[in-house]
Amino acid sequence: MKLVKKYADSLRDVVFPVTCACCGLSTTGKNRYICYWCETKRFQEASGYDTGILPEQVRFVYSMWQFDKGGYLQDLLHNLKYNFLREVGVELGRLLGRRLDENLDNYLTGQIRENEPVLIPVPLHKSKLKKRGYNQAEALAAGISEMTRWEILGQEHVIRQKKTKTQTGLNSGQRAENLRDAFLLKSPESVQGRFPIIVDDVFTTGTTTFELARTICKNRELSTGIVTVAQA
Ligand SMILES: [Zn+2]
Structure with missing residues (x-):
């Protein structure tokens, strides 16, 4: 065979x-x-994060590679977002999923291991989804899921309800304000007793993924992990 x-x-x-x-x-x-x-x-391994800076709902952030401003990875992630390269995204997700799987013991400890992880790609607003044709975070999650067998909670469970402005040029307070209540968890029962893992392409300041984590965990005894291709 x-x-x-x-x-x-x-x-x-x-x-x-x-x-x-x-x-x-x-x-x-x-x-x-x-x-x-x-x-x-080609790429440098991500340097990793100081868990001391993470909000209480976020147990870990794992990135595969260090972002290279003006370099190959920036190009690749840009193309992934705007040029409908879904299969490239899925393959990147598989690379990410394999590395995550190898390092699981460092991240999925104790309680987290018992609660079945579930992947949540950062959703796009429906107008953006229509314009781009697909969500690159969803393609990454599909690849991770192939390697880990974790379920994916897509747009039918978590949506981006607010059309946000670009984060460029905003200070951290303005960024947080811009993103406030941007997401909505439509089916709270889908994350009950699970360990949600948020998937995105790049982790920069964390404003977006932290806000999504806040929405998912709000009034629930939950914590999340964040997984991205690049650390900026
Ligand atoms: Zn090559």
């Missing part, structure tokens, strides 16, 4: 050659959209 799959994969690569979304070189095997070299060598 494995041989058949390998043969089918090689045939597919001949019929539909794919190139790396980062460097443009052709890819082979299970790395379809991000070549093995880019996956393992």
Whole structure:
């Protein structure tokens, strides 16, 4: 069966050659959209976070790579957002899910491990979703779910009810105000007794993901984790 799959994969690569979304070189095997070299060598591992700065609802933030302003990763994440590269997003999610799976013991300890994790991609406002055609955080979550088998709670459970302005140029107080009550958890029972893990492309100041965590945990004895491709 494995041989058949390998043969089918090689045939597919001949019929539909794919190139790396980062460097443009052709890819082979299970790395379809991000070549093995880019996956393992191009990016710097994220430096990690001081848990002391996190709000009480957030137990951990895990990012895969360090954001490179003006570099390949910025380009890749920009393309992911605006150029409908859903499959690239899913592959990035698989890389993220594999790393998360390997490091689970560092993050999913005690109580969290007993509460089944559930993935929540940061939702887009419906007008933005319509414009872009898809939600890149949802594609990432789909990839993570392939590796971890965790359920995804999508737009039917959590929505972005407020159209927010761009965060650029706002100070931290203005950013928090801009995002206040931006999200709505439509089915509170879906997170009851679970451990929600919020998924996004980049973690910058945390205003967006922290606000989503606040909404999910409000008046409930819950805490969350945050998982992103990049740490800015
Ligand atoms: Zn590459």
